[in-house]
Amino acid sequence: MRLMIVTLFVTLVLQGCQDEPLNTTIYMPENGSSLVLRSELDAELEGLIQRYGLTGDPLRGKNLPSIDAPLAQLGLKLFFNKALSGDKDVACVTCHHPLLGGGDNLSLSIGVGAENPDVLGHKRLLKDSLTLGVPRNAPTTFNSGLWQQFMFHDGRVAQVAGGITTPDVPYPQPDAQAGHNLVHAQARFPVTSSHEMRGNLFDRGGTTQTCRDRLAERLREEPNWLSLFRAAFAQADAAAETVMTEQNIAFALGEYERSQVFVNHAWKQYVQGDLTALSSSAKHGALLFFRERSEGGYACAACHRGDFFTDEQFRNVLMPPIGPGKGGVDNLSQQDYGRWLVTQDPADKFRFRTPSLLNVAVTGPWGHNGAYTTLEGVVKHMLNPFQAALSYDSAQLQQTHIPHMHLQENLREMLASNTDMAGQAYREEDVGYLVDFLQTLTDPCVTRSECMSRWLPSKDSDEQNPLTLQLDARFEP
Ligand code: HEC
Ligand code: HEC
Structure with missing residues (x-):
């Protein structure tokens, strides 16, 4: 039943209904200042926030120095x-x-x-x-x-x-x-x-x-x-x-x-109770980000986990192997084997640390080698890595010095490796929702000089x- 309501709602959104959804209950914030409509979407997200134990605050009491120190x-x-x-x-x-x-x-x-x-x-x-x-x-x-x-x-x-x-x-x-x-x-x-x-x-x-x-x-x-x-x-x-x-x-x-x-982003405010901090499109993106595949989402949080949006593990997500690389087995191929260079464990080939996604909208180009120069591009990659890697367009690179001599050859080797991601179909319109969600992870301070x-x-x-x-x-x- 619950899933059906959600499906109905998703359909409404897909049909272009960008406003607050119809299923709303009245919600009084603790400070009682204003009346906020708590939608079905908010209720769904609350469940996911609880499931993943999110607080919105990656610091969790960690003591870091002030810039005035x-x-x-x-x-x-x-x-x-x-x-x-x-x-x-x-x-x-x-x-x-x-x-x-x-x-x-x-x-x-x-x-x-x-x-x-x-x-x-x-x-x-x-x-x-x-x-x-x-x-x-x-x-x-x-x-x-x-x-x-x-x-x-x-x-x-x-x-x-x-x-x-x-x-x-x-x-x-x-x-x-x-x-x-x-x-x-x-x-x-x-x-x-x-x-x-x-x-x-x-x-x-x-x-x-x-x-x-x-x-x-x-x-x-x-x-x-x-x-x-x-x-x-x-x-x-x-x-x-x-x-x-x-x-x-x-x-x-x-x-x-x-x-x-820099952790004072809109998503944090939302998690901490301000239901108006996110647009409904960003909330929809959050649902897609956190839900399992079986629930109609993309399970991004399997790796981009917790309030810092990373599990600090190493994964092979098939990032297109552009650039001079760090040297492979023979030190001549322009390949970058990532974690393997540290551990020499064959299973670690092409694995890189899961990046945090805080402030991700301002930290491009994206990927360990900056292969993607738009946030949309890298999100599409994460949705279907195989397809994205196969159809990777190096014309997006602004730096003309980046060598591509071995790109095709390196790509072949990488695509034959053990990836940690499954190639999947996705709905084109979900890219925009996910990007809208990722934008809410930017602390406004970092955009103001x-x-x-x-x-x-x-x-x-x-x-x-x-x-x-x-x-x-x-x-x-
Ligand atoms: C299997 C683990 C895993 C899953 C699932 C996953 N990611 Fe990632 N993500 C990574 C890793 C690892 C990288 C870095 C790869 C590299 O640089 O080679 C990355 C990179 C990114 C980047 C670029 C960040 C940067 O600073 O360069 C974005 C954006 C991103 N992921 C978003 C997503 C989204 C959206 C989803 C869900 C559709 C998702 N990821 C699913 C592991 C994962
Ligand atoms: C020429 C450009 C360049 C300069 C100069 C440079 N860095 Fe970096 N920095 C990088 C690159 C590229 C990486 C990633 C390298 C890798 O992972 O193999 C990096 C990684 C880092 C990281 C790791 C961040 C993370 O998420 O793990 C930190 C911190 C850092 N640099 C700080 C510094 C400091 C401090 C200095 C000066 C002493 C410095 N960098 C100078 C390019 C630079």
């Missing part, structure tokens, strides 16, 4: 500073700008070797076509403090028994130098990557550790940092060698990133003690 403030300055790259041309913010959704708006990131190092966003180009660039899409740094187990698309920085494992040690041993938390541990790696920040000449032949140490040493030669480090670490008389260490640099960077908590200004360097505060090498981002239309 001294360490986060120091981290902000470091995050925007090119001194942490070998040729002093790339900063973390190059690929993770707060006004670009915490990413870079590129399918595949460009670090060193850019035509103009200060141009960010979709107009950032490689100087010459001989450079390959970074083989993966830059995930957002927003809400990075909410990951419990894994960082990176392949989880190579991970919480393990006894600590945190990193690429510096054999997997899955804990790395004694990993630092205080996952985000701190991750922040020690971009500076060691030749494509991202190190370049080919700096600390040539060195190890990841000598690279970090030499960068810290070099930072000590730049003016005005020592007093900032001493203040942030509350060590008023510390020597530069004691307080300006690679560990403290990474810790401060991590505190800045962990302060980027006034709100984001707290995560950007302030224009005038440091006039007396200016820092050299701050990246002054240029976004070209």
Whole structure:
């Protein structure tokens, strides 16, 4: 009976009835302020919210630093500073700008070797076509403090028994130098990557550790940092060698990133009782997202689970294998085997970490390699991965340097692998409902530059003690 009512309702919606459905009961919010109509749709969603134990709040009491905390403030300055790259041309913010959704708006990131190092966003180009660039899409740094187990698309920085494992040690041993938390541990790696920040000449032949140490040493030669480090670490008389260490640099960077908590989206308000926070189209999308296939939905929440919209597991969803890849078995094929590169377990080939979907509307391009440049495109892919991968159109890529030499061949290998998804038919109009739902996961702050200004360097505060090498981002239309 219940299902029949729903079916009737779905039919009404499909026929173009976009307004609040007919089946409504009167609902009084707890504050009693206004009368809200509680529809059959709301009742259905309430059941799903209960089934999945959702609260709308992924923080659940987790203590993350405020951007006003001294360490986060120091981290902000470091995050925007090119001194942490070998040729002093790339900063973390190059690929993770707060006004670009915490990413870079590129399918595949460009670090060193850019035509103009200060141009960010979709107009950032490689100087010459001989450079390959970074083989993966830059995930957002927003809400990075909410990951419990894994960082990176392949989880190579991970919480393990006894600590945190990193690429510096054999997997899955804990790395004694990993630092205080996952985000701190991750922040020690971009500076060691030749494509991202190190370049080919700096600390040539060195190890990841000598690279970090030499960068810290070099930072000590730049003016005005020592007093900032001493203040942030509350060590008023510390020597530069004691307080300006690679560990403290990474810790401060991590505190800045962990302060980027953007979870106040409309869906949260809805889950917490404001039935007016979502349009009926978005509510319909939510139903499709959470319902099982047998209930007429698409079971997206099987993987995009909980209030952070991820199970932190690795899945093969057949993302089209574009770009230079990370090297396969022979290191020549432009393939990216994802989790397999970490575990060497054949079952892990092509598996990538399930991304969180918070703020997903502003974190494109999508997929571990940015294969999709529209949210509609990636949603269609998730609805029917086989069909989408087979008919993938690389013309959507704005970056012309992305190599496709082996695309067909790589695609064939991937399609023959064990996917974690079933190819399914879907109703074309459901794409729009799902997109409308995903849009409600955006915290309005991340779309407003006034709100984001707290995560950007302030224009005038440091006039007396200016820092050299701050990246002054240029976004070209
Ligand atoms: C050249 C572009 C580039 C630069 C510069 C860069 N990153 Fe990234 N970042 C990426 C890419 C690409 C990935 C994904 C790599 C992967 O998963 O293999 C990534 C991953 C991350 C992640 C993991 C997020 C997650 O969801 O697991 C964090 C956090 C991060 N970077 C922070 C930083 C910090 C801190 C710096 C500066 C020290 C930095 N990045 C510099 C491109 C960049
Ligand atoms: C079997 C697990 C699974 C299911 C079911 C699933 N996803 Fe995903 N989803 C993933 C994984 C894993 C990725 C990342 C794949 C990659 O990058 O190679 C992803 C990526 C995405 C992305 C891109 C996010 C980004 O930041 O790049 C969106 C959007 C998305 N999924 C939406 C959905 C929707 C909508 C559904 C239901 C129709 C769904 N997913 C079902 C596992 C799943």
